[in-house]
Amino acid sequence: MKKLLAVLLTLLIVLAGCAKKEPAQDNATVFKNEDVRKAISYAIDREALVKTLNDGSVAAEGIIPFKLATNPSTGADFRDDQGKIVEYDPDKAKELYAQACEELGVKQITIDLLYGTNEGDSVIKAAEQIAYYLEEAGYKVNLISKQKKERLSLMTDGDYAVCLTRWGPDYADPQTYMDLFVSTNTSNNSGRYKSEKYDKLVADAEATTDMDERWALFLEAERVLVEEDYADVPIFQAGGAMIIRPEISGIEFHSAAVDNYRHIVGKDEVTLLTNTDILSLDNHIATDGTSFIAQTMYTSGLTELDAGGNYKLDLAESFEMSEDGTVYTFKIRDDANWVNKDGEVVAPVTAQNFVDAWDRILDPDLASEYAWWITDVLLVDSYEAVDEKTFKVTLAKPNGIFLSCLAFPSAFPINKEFVDAQGDQYATSADTVLSCGPYILDSWTSGYSYEFKFNEDYYFNEDYVAAGGAGKVVFRVLEDTQTALMEYEAGKLDTVILSGEQVDANKDVPGYVDRLQGYMFYLSVNINHYGE
Amino acid sequence: MKKYIFKRVLISLATLFVILLVLFILMDLMPGTPFNDEKLTEAQKALLFAKYGLDKPVYIRFLLYAKNMLKGDLGVSYAINKNFPVSEMVKERLGISIGVGAMAMALGTVFGLILGILAALNHNSWIDNLCSAISVIGVSVPSYVCALLLCYYVAYRLGWLPILYNVEQPFISLILPAVALSVSPTANIARFTRSEMIDVMNSDYILLVQSKGVKNWKMIIYHVLRNTLIPVITVMGPILVNLLTGSSVIEKIFGIPGIGRLMITAIQENDYNVTIACAFVYSVMYIVVMLFVDILYGIIDPRIRIAKEEA
Numbered sequence: 008m009k010k011l012l013a014v015l016l017t018l019l020i021v022l023a024g025c026a027k028k029e030p031a032q033d034n035a036t037v038f039k040n041e042d043v044r045k046a047i048s049y050a051i052d053r054e055a056l057v058k059t060l061n062d063g064s065v066a067a068e069g070i071i072p073f074k075l076a077t078n079p080s081t082g083a084d085f086r087d088d089q090g091k092i093v094e095y096d097p098d099k100a101k102e103l104y105a106q107a108c109e110e111l112g113v114k115q116i117t118i119d120l121l122y123g124t125n126e127g128d129s130v131i132k133a134a135e136q137i138a139y140y141l142e143e144a145g146y147k148v149n150l151i152s153k154q155k156k157e158r159l160s161l162m163t164d165g166d167y168a169v170c171l172t173r174w175g176p177d178y179a180d181p182q183t184y185m186d187l188f189v190s191t192n193t194s195n196n197s198g199r200y201k202s203e204k205y206d207k208l209v210a211d212a213e214a215t216t217d218m219d220e221r222w223a224l225f226l227e228a229e230r231v232l233v234e235e236d237y238a239d240v241p242i243f244q245a246g247g248a249m250i251i252r253p254e255i256s257g258i259e260f261h262s263a264a265v266d267n268y269r270h271i272v273g274k275d276e277v278t279l280l281t282n283t284d285i286l287s288l289d290n291h292i293a294t295d296g297t298s299f300i301a302q303t304m305y306t307s308g309l310t311e312l313d314a315g316g317n318y319k320l321d322l323a324e325s326f327e328m329s330e331d332g333t334v335y336t337f338k339i340r341d342d343a344n345w346v347n348k349d350g351e352v353v354a355p356v357t358a359q360n361f362v363d364a365w366d367r368i369l370d371p372d373l374a375s376e377y378a379w380w381i382t383d384v385l386l387v388d389s390y391e392a393v394d395e396k397t398f399k400v401t402l403a404k405p406n407g408i409f410l411s412c413l414a415f416p417s418a419f420p421i422n423k424e425f426v427d428a429q430g431d432q433y434a435t436s437a438d439t440v441l442s443c444g445p446y447i448l449d450s451w452t453s454g455y456s457y458e459f460k461f462n463e464d465y466y467f468n469e470d471y472v473a474a475g476g477a478g479k480v481v482f483r484v485l486e487d488t489q490t491a492l493m494e495y496e497a498g499k500l501d502t503v504i505l506s507g508e509q510v511d512a513n514k515d516v517p518g519y520v521d522r523l524q525g526y527m528f529y530l531s532v533n534i535n536h537y538g539e
Numbered sequence: 540m541k542k543y544i545f546k547r548v549l550i551s552l553a554t555l556f557v558i559l560l561v562l563f564i565l566m567d568l569m570p571g572t573p574f575n576d577e578k579l580t581e582a583q584k585a586l587l588f589a590k591y592g593l594d595k596p597v598y599i600r601f602l603l604y605a606k607n608m609l610k611g612d613l614g615v616s617y618a619i620n621k622n623f624p625v626s627e628m629v630k631e632r633l634g635i636s637i638g639v640g641a642m643a644m645a646l647g648t649v650f651g652l653i654l655g656i657l658a659a660l661n662h663n664s665w666i667d668n669l670c671s672a673i674s675v676i677g678v679s680v681p682s683y684v685c686a687l688l689l690c691y692y693v694a695y696r697l698g699w700l701p702i703l704y705n706v707e708q709p710f711i712s713l714i715l716p717a718v719a720l721s722v723s724p725t726a727n728i729a730r731f732t733r734s735e736m737i738d739v740m741n742s743d744y745i746l747l748v749q750s751k752g753v754k755n756w757k758m759i760i761y762h763v764l765r766n767t768l769i770p771v772i773t774v775m776g777p778i779l780v781n782l783l784t785g786s787s788v789i790e791k792i793f794g795i796p797g798i799g800r801l802m803i804t805a806i807q808e809n810d811y812n813v814t815i816a817c818a819f820v821y822s823v824m825y826i827v828v829m830l831f832v833d834i835l836y837g838i839i840d841p842r843i844r845i846a847k848e849e850a
Contacts, residue, residue: 125807156571156809163575174577194580287621294578374586376579435623452706453620453628454796485703485794489687493695494702 032117034168035537038198040111044237044532046103047118047169050144052095053243056136060129061510063246063521067093069229072244072527075263076180079218079407085181089226092234093241100144108145117147121162121170123155128506133242133528134171162197165536170197171242175296176263176525178384178415179316180408181225183263184527185209188232188239199535200238205231216332216405238534245526248505253518255477255501259314262525265299265415267312269445271477278481279502280491284454289434290416291368291375302416304459304480305442309337309361309398310413318411322356322420322443323398332405333388339396342466345422345441348449350463353425356443358392360420365390367426368417380417385409445471446480456483547833551826558822559608559815560601566811567597573617573809591617593811604815614812619804625816629798633820636797638709639789640782642717647724647782648775654725655732660759662737670729677726683788686719690792704795716793720786724778731774735767742766769840776832780825 037043053066065073068091076085108116118141122134131152138148153161161167174195176183187195189206205228212224232238251258255273260266271277287293290302303311309323320326323337343356365387368375381387388403402409412418422441429439437448437457445467446459459480461472472478485491488506492513495503505513513519572593574584588594592603607614613625620628658670694702694715705712739745740763748758787799798817805813 154571154807156573156575156807158571159575159577160571163581172577177578195577284620286619287623289622292621294576371586374583374590376576376583376587452796453623453631454800455704455706455794483703483794484796486800487792487794490690490702490792490794493690497695497698497702499703 032113034119034533037111037116038168038532038534040107041237042103042107042110043116044240044534046100046107046144047141047146047530047532048093048237048240049096049103050100050146051137051140051240051242052097053093054095056133056140057243057246059136060132060243060246062129062506063248063510063523064129064243065246065523067241067243067527067529069093069233070239070241070527070529071181071184071229072176072262072525074523075176075184075525078222080222085226088222089229092230097140097143104145115145115147117149119149119151119168121151121153121158121167123158123171124152126155126173129245130171130528137171137242137530162531163194165197165199165533167197167531168533170531170533171528172197172531173245173526173528176527177380178408178412179261179263181229182209182213185212185225185228185232197536198238198531198533200232200236201535202231202236202238205236218407237532239532240530242528242530245524245528247522247524248510248513249520249522250495250503250505250513250516250518251520252495252501257476258502259312260522261312261316262523264312264316264411265296265303267314268300268304268480269311270471271480272471272475274477274501276479276481277477277501278483278499280495280500280504281482281484282486282504284484285451285457287434288436288440288448288451290419290421291364291373291377292434293416294376299416301448301457301482302419303414303444304446305440305444305448305462306416306419307343307444308413308415308419309339310410312411312414316411318414321414326410333402335400335402335409336393337398337400339398340466341396342464343443344464345425345443346447346462346464347441348437348447350447350460352464353441354422355395356420357395358398359395360422361398362390362392363423364419364421367421367423375417377417380412380415384412385418449479454484456481458482543837544834547830551830554826555819555822559605559819562815562818563597563601563604566815569809571809573811575809591615613816616810616813618808618810619801619813625812628801628813629816629820632796632798632801635704635709635795636790636799637783639713639716639720639795639797640779640784642713643720643782644724644775644779646717646721647728647778650721651725651728652732652771654729656736656764658729658733659736659740662740667733670733674726674729674733677722678730680722682719682723682786683792685722686716686789686792689715689719702793704793712793713795716789716795720782720789724775724782727774727778728771731771732767735770736763739763739766765839769836772832772835772839776828777825780821780828783824784821 057064057066068086069089071085073086074084077083078088108114120134120138123130134150138150141148158170162170162172174184174187186192186209188200189209190196190201208224208228208231212221212228215221233241255271255277257270257272258266258268259270268279281297283295283297285301286295286298288302290306293299293302307321309321310318311321313319322339322343324340326335326337328335339356339358344352345354345356347353365381367373368378369381386403386406386409388401390398390400393399420443425441426433432439434440437450440448442448442462445462445465447462449458449460451457461478483500488504488509491500491503492509494500574587592600604614611626613629616623616625616628654670654673658667661667690702694700700715701708701712703712745758745762748762784798787803790797790800798820801813802817805817
């Protein structure tokens, strides 16, 4: 009898629960409503949010980050030309929210805010702040935290409403961001934002050979995306507080390219902190900044970037450009060589090395994730080795960023004989790579450290030694910021990355740097991507 | 005895097979893939899936994996060290983790037994209270707190030992992590030893030994300790596996390239082969240690051996 009563009671409770439950919100219609998205953008106090993050991050003024790209004629930053196109206005947000509710005929709008739990403290803090501001405007917010890989998989499948996501620029041009939101880009345009106007602006910008016109079209495209359609909501540009030992200098940070550690001076042996390990030593397989930085230490390309982010010649001694800007002929340095781990010269660097490298990265069997660097960024149409030291490249159309993008490891040469001889073992250890850069990879212990020693054969190294260049550069893999700081203070590390309270405590320490990174964090709103 | 061991080994092998199967199925159900990356297009993802054979149904992949595994091939890493053989990754790191773990276990056993025996012999005195207090603190303070305290005072302030792990001085630089890791096993072993020993000392057969006039130290070593050790060994088995398979937190703090960190990273990166390999290594160690404990039982306590053989 008691059991029966219990069963009945449970049934009753379940039934009552079902009856009371309101019908689920139809996200497919809610986020198509422009006022819903507009209210989100107006609700968020980005200045206050970055103050909470307190790590050198800056409030977004548009989807294009600061210091990404400069006007081809005036040299002005994209952000200065565009100005601020996002605004914080809590009253307006409330007004828009009320309006949206009325238009949709609902009492309340719920936002499921997706974010990554293993993408750094700042992401978690930012998500909580965003939730707070959205609730201030009237929204009900459910925070949904997932591991990064799962978050990305949910976005790919369109199984989300609003997601705090980020994009790291691949090169110093607005195109790296603008391409994300065109309707044909089903890989990155997770919310399936669809605007003929925007698509046309971006397509026109990429087709034109007039650099000023291109610039103007991208300015207009960003305005349409952010200020007219409120398709994606920019939040903040990532910072990174760190300390660099004051006696060393020459580390060059690039927000939209690989950081340059090739010219460190001031100390003979330098130990640098890295949060993550090398993913791959193979420049056609690697996809992450850490691996690319390591590769630029011991291999070189035709050009490299200077401190200001402009190209300078590296393995190329000189080049000629055709009048229409589509054919480049590079002369490779006579003294450029491949050296082995012991510093012995194995072979000269030839034009054929570049041909082999580009053939390899474009080979579908290799499934290289950066094959598009050659075709879509460098805009290469064809290439050939004219003679041993002459490399000729023909572009599909003139490309203002061609020379600076050659400084990226995906465009670096390989020594095919060596690669073939190593087979499966190629680029799995310091013994199975060759060097053609200013340093030689001396050792790599997975999860622990990788070390570089000076390449005596490299052309600029005589001057570099005279200037007090580092003879040995060690990257120590370490995730814990507390022991890292102790190790820095004990003099055993020369750089340290700060997090949380460490930032405030060390703001006045000599060598403290607030470095602005290229990553833009924004809210991706799922407008049209449901039930596909 | 031989039959008993043979049976136990067979059961262990069957268990391992089931574990591998379950691991494989769980991996398949895990959300996301190793290739969820902002920079990859759908076509590239499909290409990568085909390249690594991940487009095949799960049972075919399982059979292939099991076949390769018997040859010692654990596949390659998809995300952590791309295309790197997993067997090498695991081998390199397991050695270091076992090193720290063994050091911590040795410390924990020695100090745990000393504390426990001291407490039991001086039951209800101030020594007992002190030992119990140390045990309670040891159990309740997490190892990473001890690690940070040791780092700060012993390494940073006094400079006696290095803060971080150093490949060139593995022993010296692993002392602090081993001490930090040994705090909890010390406390656990001390508590068990104390309570077991008090039980044994109050038993009838010890009264008999005493009445026969056996010398005190002889009685403790031959009669009390031997009977005390049986339950203690039971708890030591799992503690040992925990220590040997690495602690991701301790490894992170001291910058040790151990297997604990590798497994956590592999799970976060959805690096299937590395995750399966690490989890499987854990299972193997657990089962081997438990098997060993079972056999050791039989040696220490003939009653268990006889009971099991009869059954």
